[in-house]
Amino acid sequence: MSQTPQESPSQHREVLRLALPAFLALVAEPLFLLTDSAIVGHLGTPQLAGLGVASAMLLTAANIFVFLAYGTTSVVARQLGAGNRDGAIAAGIDGTWLAVGLGAVTAVLVATFAGPICQLFGASPEALGHAVTYLRISAISIPAMLVVLATTGVLRGLQDTKTPLIASAAGFTSNIVLNLLFVYGLGWGIAGSALGTVIAQTGMAAALVAVLMREAARHHVTLRAHPARILGAARTGVPLLIRTMALRAVLLTTTWVAAGLGDVPLAAYQVSATIWSFLVFALDAIAIAAQAITGRTLGAGDIARTRSATTLMTRWGVIGGVVLGIIVLLLHTTLPRLFTSDPAVQSAIAAALIIVALSQPLSGYAFVIDGVLIGAGDGRWLARAMLVNLLAYLPLILGVHLMGDWLLEDGSTRGSDNAVTWLWLAFTAFMAIRGVLMWARVRTDHWMVTGATR
Template sequence: MDTTPTTPQDGSPQSTGLTHKSLTATILAIAIPSLAALVAEPLFILVDTAIVGRLGTSELAGLALASTVLTTTVGLCIFLAYATTATVARHLGAGRRTTALSAGIDGLWLAATLGALLTLTLILTAPQLLTILGAHGDVLTHATTYLRWSAPGLPGMLIVMAATGVLRGFQNATTPMWVAGAGAALNAALSFTLVWILGMGIAGSGLGTAITQILMAIALTIPVATLARRHNAALRPGTTGILHSLASGAPLFLRTLSLRAAIILTIITATSLGTVPLAGHQVINSLWGFAAFALDALAIAAQTLIGHHLGAADRTGTRHILRVTLWWGTLSGAVIGALIILIAYTAAPLFTPDPTVQHAIQLAAIVAGITMPITGWVCVLDGVLIGAGDGRYLAGVGLINLAMYTPAVLTVYHLAPHGPTGLLWLWVAFAGVFMGVRALTTGWRIRTQAWMRIG
């Protein structure tokens, strides 16, 4: 469905005439494939965990630390997808397809450059980084091996992000979905073959991931290059365009950095509360993380559609998209929250046989479930403001959100009791205070006209 708005010749704001039904269909057409692609990515680590886990405890521990470094590095570069989606969508909304594709190509070159630099950095500093995380002995050896063999896949990982952003900007979420699914299957096959059949051990798992990510990058670059050729956009890099991509992505990098800092503070606090809260936190955090994937899929739809309509100077359509996506985000959050509580109270024994940990999971699930509509609201508004190119505001309030969360989580760190109740209070701080503050700061922004920069 082509919902790219058109702009009157006088440049005045106008409405596209999208009905609630057609807009909902468009949102789902973007969100559902995006969700499938998002869920496919964690399968890489899950498959590697299952295969490497059979090698031994030291290998599995090494994988845990190395994958933490790798996923953190890639996670901080998520701006490559978000910024590219917003920029491409805005140019398309303004009817500038060639410019949109040129911006997308520059994003791919930036991703390749950053990927090469990060690959070199991780290969050279792997032992030092892993030692900081506490690795030593055999664990350090295995972690270093995995990180160095998987690091060459970083350019591929980042190009996948940028190319996915371009295609989402064109409201094509299906191609990234199929590539992500095929990549997950290929990674499983390569990892098993290299680790067990060819006897490479943990190095084979890292190499399989690297090969898969490079092939995925090629698979997603081809349709982007085809579009560029069709619309006479140059495939060579443009220095100005790359610098613009870097500048537009920098605020989103800072925003992501503040989120990562909050998550790290939460994990550190969970560790301080004892083994039971930490084990319970792992389960609830995993459930919450998968829920966030579903809500992020709606955020991706919001990014794409908001960018299109603001590019077309369509304030009325933008407000309509805002209302509908917020409704979907809040409703989805309520449904997912109820499921989290249900899972915690019926399936906790599947996660652990320890009744004390089960109780901790159930207490924290109540808070996570009740506050999930707030999380849905926050995810959608993040997508709206990213699609509007309001990254500077998100970067600024990200620091404010972190500053307001820090006293709450430190209070839990110092005063909360060990045991299940401690985990309950930790999730009151994270899901209640942190997500609540984010809801307030993003909600305040959309009450103004400042974020709706048209054209």
């Protein structure tokens, strides 16, 4: 019997070829923070709590521009699918120049206003001092972080996920070495951790830019900046920017609520959120494959293959979520000891990880569909859906904020455990709402627009 598109082994191989290197590259970012958390955590609970505030703001400052990767992947993949490789590379260069400009402006703003920004979270005075130190230094790395996003998006659109993997592996390894040297060897504390991350991110950016320059030279594509095209790339990214800002508002609000619960819940949330981010990027590897494959197949006008690939990758996302959830459940009492020696924080992390583990299949589904729709260039719908998601989430997380005194009234370890558990239950509800919205959209055909441009 002939194979249907859903059963094609070539599709499985294609997804695996793109997703496996993407997974290993994607986990580099949370591994940067996991490394920082593990090293800084043993300096003390205030340092770890401060890192929680600073890292939330640093990731926000960089990741609100994630359209530099996602939007570039979609545009480049569509051009490639339509047979225009030179146009694909040119679009990638425009995105990289845009990253340089946005990164420079953002770095100056974050460094200048690091103190007021960190004060917004209401952390303790000691934790606040560490947060400002880390954020002010690490802001130097923001241009490099955005360039890494843009150049990675170009290579993914060109169906190359191996090169970003090599750069990420080198960056992660150097980050560990530099953090250990600066924090413990030279005694620079949390400032040393920030500086190590700056150097590692800058090295990654330089390596990926060199690859893009070589690709441009091979196809005789100019590296000059074209202001009109760069502005066009910026306009194309606006819907994804809105979508990402709404998502970051969700994460920042959650961190704000955690900070209001005290240093122990905030430190526990920092670690559990970093572990969640690691799991997110693991599952997002399939979403990256979805972006690249969806963009290319729609660019080539192949709707049937787009639909079958979506079904396949969604199934992989859910299965991946189940596997990761089981692993976290088995390790939920072991992992906390890697990050802190404070028994209260260890207990709260363990409680949080139970909810994190149980939510992973839902996360796998939502992230893959998100990747499919980004690859399809369905940014306007994604922006509207995330705004709806944010409005639905705010009453839930603010309810946890209002329950804070009641949850912590006995001042015991159990109180901190309960507080962090409720925090993660609210966030899981956010993911459930997101999953429902994604399901409703992907069931239709409205997002499947074919051609080199949407």
